[in-house]
Amino acid sequence: MALLEVRNLHVEFPLGRKTLQAIHGLSFALDKGERLGIVGESGAGKSVAAFSILKLIAKPGRIAAGEVIFDGRDLAKISDEEMRQIRGNRISMIFQDPMMTLNPVLTVGTQMVECLKAHRDISDAEAKRLAIAKLREVKIPSAEERFENYPHQLSGGMRQRVVIAIALLTDPAVIIADEPTTALDVTIQAEIMGLMLDLCRDHAVALMLITHDLAVVSQVTQKICVLYAGRLAEQGPTRSIITQPKHPYTQGLIKALPQQNEPGARLFQIPGTMPTLDDVPAGCAFHPRCAFADELCRREVPEPRPIGDHRVACHHAEKVASA
Amino acid sequence: MSDSQTLLSIANLRKQFRITADSWCGGGGQVVSAINDVSLEIRKGESFCLVGESGCGKSTLARTVMGLETPTSGTIAYGGTRIDDMNDGARLPYRRRMQMIFQNPYASLNPRMTISQTLEEPLRFHQPGLSDSQVRDKVVTVMESVGNNTSWLSRFPHEFSGGQRQRISIARALMVDPEFVVADEPISALDVSIQAQVLNVMMDARNERDLTYLFITHDLSVVEHFGTRVAVMYLGVVCELADTRTLFAGPRHPYTQLLLSAIPKMDGSEMTHDRMQGEVPSAMQLPSGCVFHGRCPHAKAVCKTDIPALRDVAGRQVACHFAEETG
Ligand SMILES: Nc1ncnc2c1ncn2[C@@H]1O[C@H](COP(=O)(O)OP(=O)(O)OP(=O)(O)O)[C@@H](O)[C@H]1O
Ligand SMILES: Nc1ncnc2c1ncn2[C@@H]1O[C@H](COP(=O)(O)OP(=O)(O)OP(=O)(O)O)[C@@H](O)[C@H]1O
Ligand SMILES: [Mg+2]
Ligand SMILES: [Mg+2]
Numbered sequence: 001m002a003l004l005e006v007r008n009l010h011v012e013f014p015l016g017r018k019t020l021q022a023i024h025g026l027s028f029a030l031d032k033g034e035r036l037g038i039v040g041e042s043g044a045g046k047s048v049a050a051f052s053i054l055k056l057i058a059k060p061g062r063i064a065a066g067e068v069i070f071d072g073r074d075l076a077k078i079s080d081e082e083m084r085q086i087r088g089n090r091i092s093m094i095f096q097d098p099m100m101t102l103n104p105v106l107t108v109g110t111q112m113v114e115c116l117k118a119h120r121d122i123s124d125a126e127a128k129r130l131a132i133a134k135l136r137e138v139k140i141p142s143a144e145e146r147f148e149n150y151p152h153q154l155s156g157g158m159r160q161r162v163v164i165a166i167a168l169l170t171d172p173a174v175i176i177a178d179e180p181t182t183a184l185d186v187t188i189q190a191e192i193m194g195l196m197l198d199l200c201r202d203h204a205v206a207l208m209l210i211t212h213d214l215a216v217v218s219q220v221t222q223k224i225c226v227l228y229a230g231r232l233a234e235q236g237p238t239r240s241i242i243t244q245p246k247h248p249y250t251q252g253l254i255k256a257l258p259q260q261n262e263p264g265a266r267l268f269q270i271p272g273t274m275p276t277l278d279d280v281p282a283g284c285a286f287h288p289r290c291a292f293a294d295e296l297c298r299r300e301v302p303e304p305r306p307i308g309d310h311r312v313a314c315h316h317a318e319k320v321a322s323a
Numbered sequence: 324m325s326d327s328q329t330l331l332s333i334a335n336l337r338k339q340f341r342i343t344a345d346s347w348c349g350g351g352g353q354v355v356s357a358i359n360d361v362s363l364e365i366r367k368g369e370s371f372c373l374v375g376e377s378g379c380g381k382s383t384l385a386r387t388v389m390g391l392e393t394p395t396s397g398t399i400a401y402g403g404t405r406i407d408d409m410n411d412g413a414r415l416p417y418r419r420r421m422q423m424i425f426q427n428p429y430a431s432l433n434p435r436m437t438i439s440q441t442l443e444e445p446l447r448f449h450q451p452g453l454s455d456s457q458v459r460d461k462v463v464t465v466m467e468s469v470g471n472n473t474s475w476l477s478r479f480p481h482e483f484s485g486g487q488r489q490r491i492s493i494a495r496a497l498m499v500d501p502e503f504v505v506a507d508e509p510i511s512a513l514d515v516s517i518q519a520q521v522l523n524v525m526m527d528a529r530n531e532r533d534l535t536y537l538f539i540t541h542d543l544s545v546v547e548h549f550g551t552r553v554a555v556m557y558l559g560v561v562c563e564l565a566d567t568r569t570l571f572a573g574p575r576h577p578y579t580q581l582l583l584s585a586i587p588k589m590d591g592s593e594m595t596h597d598r599m600q601g602e603v604p605s606a607m608q609l610p611s612g613c614v615f616h617g618r619c620p621h622a623k624a625v626c627k628t629d630i631p632a633l634r635d636v637a638g639r640q641v642a643c644h645f646a647e648e649t650g
Contacts, residue, residue, distance in 0.1 A: 041514045042485065156377065185377045185541050190585035212514040215544075215587035242589060256519035258548035259589055263567075266526060267519040267548070273484060 001072075002029035003206055004053070004091075004174055009066035011045075011052050020278045022048040022061070024230045027304075030174065033204035035197075037217035037238065039253070040227035041274050046210045049227070050176045053208075054087050055080075070174075089119040092167035096179035098159035101166060102151040108135075108162050109147035112169060119170050134165040138195060157188035161195070168199060175200070178210045193220055214257060218242050226250050229285035230277055231301075236310035246312045246321040248290045284315065292316045292323075329403075330503060330535050331365040331388065336397035338383050355606045357383040359559035359614075360397070362633070365503075370529065370536040372546040372567070374582070375556035378606065381539045384556075385505045388537065389423050390414060401503070419449045422496035426508035428488035432480040438491055439476035442466070446498045461498065468531070469494050469524045486517030490524055497528060505537045510545070522549060543586050547571050555579045558606060558614040565639030575641045575649050577619045613644065621645055 011023035023045050030036050038046050051057050053068050055075065068075040070091070075083065087093075095101060103111055112131035113124060120127075128147070135143035138161040151159055160180060167175055177196065181189040197220050200207045211217055217224060217238070224241045226233045226249065234247035245251045252270035254260060261267050272289040275281060284302050287293040296315050304313040307321065314320060338358040357380045365371045373381050386392045388399055390406070399407040406417055425431040432441055442462045446453065453461075466473050471490050480488060489509060496504055506525070510518040526549065528534055540546060546553050550567040555576065563576040574580045610617055616626040625644055636646040643649060 041516055186543065187376055187582060187585045190587070193587075213587070214515065215589050218589050219587050253515055256516050257589070258519075258522070258542075258544040261548065263548050264526075266523050269519040269523060270516045273486070273517075 003032045003034075003070070004030040004208075005067075005069040006049075006053065007067040007069065009049070009052060009068065010064040011048050011057060011061065012064045013061040015278060018278055021280070022230050022277055023052065026066075026225075026227070026230075026232055028225050028232070028235060030206045030208060032173070033200070033206055034223070035200060035207040035209065035221040037221035037224040038208060038210045038227065039212060039214060039217055039224060040233070041212060041253075043274060043277065044227040045230040045277070046227055047178055050093070050178050050208065050210055053176065054091060054093060055083050056087075056093075085119075088115065089170045090172055091174045091176065092170070092172040094160075094163055094167050094175065094177040094180045096182050098156070098163045099151065101163045102159060104151055106150075107147070108149055108151065108154075112147075112166055115166055116169055131165075131169065134169055135162070137168070137199070138162070138165045139191075140165070157184055157192065160184065160188075160192055164192070164196060164199070168203070168205075171203065172205060174206045174208065176208045176210070179212075180209075181216070182211065182213070189216070196220070214242070214253065215259075226253070229274055229280050231285060232304050232311070232313055233286070234310055234312045234314075235304070236308075240309065244321065246307050246310050246317045247314050248292055248320050249286050251320065252289075284313075292320055328367045329364045330367045330369075330401065331537070332400040332403075333364070333384075333388070334362050334398045334400075336361045336384070336387065336399065337395045338380070338387055338392060339395045353607055356559055356609055357606055358387070359609070361556075361559070361561055362397075363554055363561060363564060365535060365537060367502075367535055368533060369551045370538055370549055372550035372553040373537065373539045373556060374541070374543065374546055374553060376582075377541075379556045380559045380606070381556060382507055385423070385507050385537065385539055389421060389505055390417070419445075419499045420501055421503045421505065422499065422501040424489075424492050424496050424504065424506040424509045426511055428485050428492055428512065431492055432488055432495075434480050437477055437479055441480075441491070442476075442495055442498050445495065449499050465494050465497050469497065469528065470520075484517070486513050486520055489513060489521050493521070493524055493528065497532070500532070501534070503535045503537070505539075507539045508541065509538075511541060518545075525549075543583065555582065558609065560614055560642060561633055561640075562615065562642045563639065564633065569639050573637075573650060575637060575639065575646050576615075576643050577621055577649060578615050580649070581618075613642075621649065 007027050009023050009026045013020040013022055026049060038049065040046055048057065052063055063076050066076065109131060113127040116122060116127040116130060132143050132147055135146060140146050140158060140161055154162065181192050193216055209217060209221055221238050223236060224238050225235045226247065228249050234245065234250045241250060242254060245254055255268040256270065258267060270289055275285060281288055283299050284297045287297040302313045302315045304311040307317045336358055337360060340355040340357060361384065375381055383392065387394055394407050398405055401417060406414065439462060443458050446458055446461060463473050469490055471494055510521050513521060529536065538549060547567060553567050553570050554561050554564045557578045563574065563579045574583050612628045613626040613631050616622040631642045631644045633640045633642040637650060
């Protein structure tokens, strides 16, 4: 059985008279120690999907339907108190901005010790020992001194490493990382992603990595979900999603990368823009931008269906895959 | 061919910021050396890229070129004329010929002005003699040339996505027919499919208008695609400067080598990357000798004492004492 399974998730935000369907029937599963990438353009629903697993959706947003099964329990139905025992303990989260996690007026050490004591029955001295060991594990030099530092005394890359150390403190089964390196530059990004990869492997931690950077996702994850306008477009093993995409949107994303185009030539671009989620077209949400679209696509929403080892939400996936 | 003609020439540029005692970090009287003796030339028609890690001085260089900062020492010449010491009146024509596109498309458009007002403003300022209908015609022509829908003109910035706003910023920069455009991370805030749109608009404008770009970015795959030459900066100095192809085929400076090894590859391989050793030094306490020596796997005694000059090695310029051996 999967460690974490999201089944037919629907998330909505009431907007005055209208309702915005942020997530529309999303399903995926994550096994112990498995690394999953969630990609898709800005506004596709990546963060909402992650937040809803941890029940962190801002009110009046709500999970309208579906299940989030973790360790045999449906997180969508448990009490807030039970959720607090899981969040930051069994399932940790890393945000794009380290300051979403770090409190600017407390030292790194205080925050780590508090986090540990909230979930474990241990002494201050033991908590400090564990915290410093974690700081070392994320390759923070002079960990004892850094333990006494305030967040503003650290560089951006170091702050994000502290956040990773905090996420690992309680030996979680799952880490959800929402754009953890988008604000950092390439060398620091490579260090942090390399570190996360090593740590997830060493401790058999499952990772859900949200990003719009396909290159990063291709190096770190084993499988990918591509979201488009709140729905699953395509899902499959990382390598074959990158090399043999079967959904026209995934194909477009990959073709648009500079490294997939002749240097200096015009880049391939997907025509048009993603619809806003309060105004999604009928039928397949991608049809106005799709070269394969026909009458059927304008009328009927395609359900994800198996094609080879992918699941693809496209009426014409066979044709697309061979195009 | 005019492509060997120098358009912008930067010589021995230094820029220091004095942090006053009452600033937020309280480092009374400290000096940040953001740019340390940088010399480079940008030729007419080039897409000159500037890369390097966060805080190495890229934006400061761009802002100094645009006259938004005053150099601490050194000179900047445009088309052979020194511009860094000009008074406002003399500088005015250069404010038209040189335009800047900023990183954050959310902050760079005035939220209270319609798109049409935003585009008209620079034109009316630099060419006050134009009639209303000439201004309107120009707005429409430029909007169409960058593929923007003219129905956007009556709307306000908040109604647009990041990519659309950046295309509006590009249109605004092109309104006054500049020759030289400085773009500071113009696509970093956008996602892949939208990055492609904006890069295409910039490449089309280059081809149609014979523009010269100074393009600042973190994304090396964009440099490889878009750039003709590239300067790699580290802590306020240029450590390698080369034709884009030469640089990507075989970087010589150890920092460039590290930077290129950090580019995530799409070939299905897992992360491999030469881990950087040592702590990131700060622009407030520049290391002695070569600024990179504390993180350099090849550093020797001389690197801690002597500053390496930028010199010609293997068809490019490199500032490394051992550039002959790093290839
Ligand atoms: N609190 C909220 N109230 C109303 N709508 C919301 C709220 N939070 C998110 N949404 C909407 O849900 C949709 C999905 O947003 P989400 O933040 O998940 O996108 P994303 O894929 O993470 O994008 P990005 O790459 O920009 O982070 C968007 O249309 C957004 O406007
Ligand atoms: N107005 C200022 N006052 C004091 N220090 C400054 C100022 N502007 C820049 N600096 C400092 O100068 C150095 C160079 O900054 P700059 O913004 O040019 O870097 P950058 O290469 O553009 O970085 P990034 O990639 O993060 O944008 C940094 O150490 C920065 O803190
Ligand atoms: Mg998000
Ligand atoms: Mg900058």
